[in-house]
Amino acid sequence: MEKARIVNLTTNKFVECQFNPNEYTISKQNQWTAKTKKGMDVGETDFGGGQPATLQLKLFFDTSEKGEDVRVYTNKIWELMLIDNSTKNDKTKKGEPPQCQFQWGKTSGSSEASYFTAVIKQISQKFVMFLSDGTPVRATLDVSFQQYKDDKIFPPQNPTSRSAARKVWVVVEGQTLDWIAYREYGSPAAWRHIAETNGIDNPFDLQPGQILNLVPLP
Helix, strand or coil, X not given: CCCCEEEECCCCCEEECXXXXXXXXXXXXXXXXXXXXXXXXXXXXXXXXXXXXXXXEEEEEECCCCCCCCHHHHHHHHHHHCCEEEEECCCCCCEECCCEEEEEEECCCCCCEEEEEEEEEEEEEEEEEECCCCCEEEEEEEEEEEECCCCCCCCCCCHHHHCXXXXXXXXXXXXXXXXXXXXXXXXXXXXXXXXXXXXXXXXXXXXXXXXXXXXXXX
């Protein structure tokens, strides 16, 4: 499955997600003002305009197998929160963080990639695994995008409807494919499905920290 990516629209450089998110949430609000009117249960309601949509998702990064600092990858997303002096606000003429696009999957009924043009409003990062010297090697990022442009290719189709990875399983020492298959699918025989999905030739050669994509059974 193609990787999701976050594109800096100023530089056209992109950050490719190490693992695709399991889900994302899109929300939008409209402003309606209710007016009271004497002698009536319900008065008139005026539309005050639409608020920008928000896109929220959780990203997972793991470099424990290489022993590499995971911030090498997560800092690229943090940079999209920093002021870029080459990107100036038309009114204030001052620098501001760049606009970006979250791209993933296909638009419903089209072969074009779906996208969400936005600015990053908030990031919350949690480090969950470290090397003996304190170097972080596993992290999750909760990222909140705020819509910047009213793209008509919106909202994106949920890529999980196209045999996407439903879950990410991090192997712990002592775990086996048949045991994982039983826990996830209710049948040890489903180990073959996990092996084929993840390109595993030797089912007895699982390594602690190895990442498995668990997709629905066919």
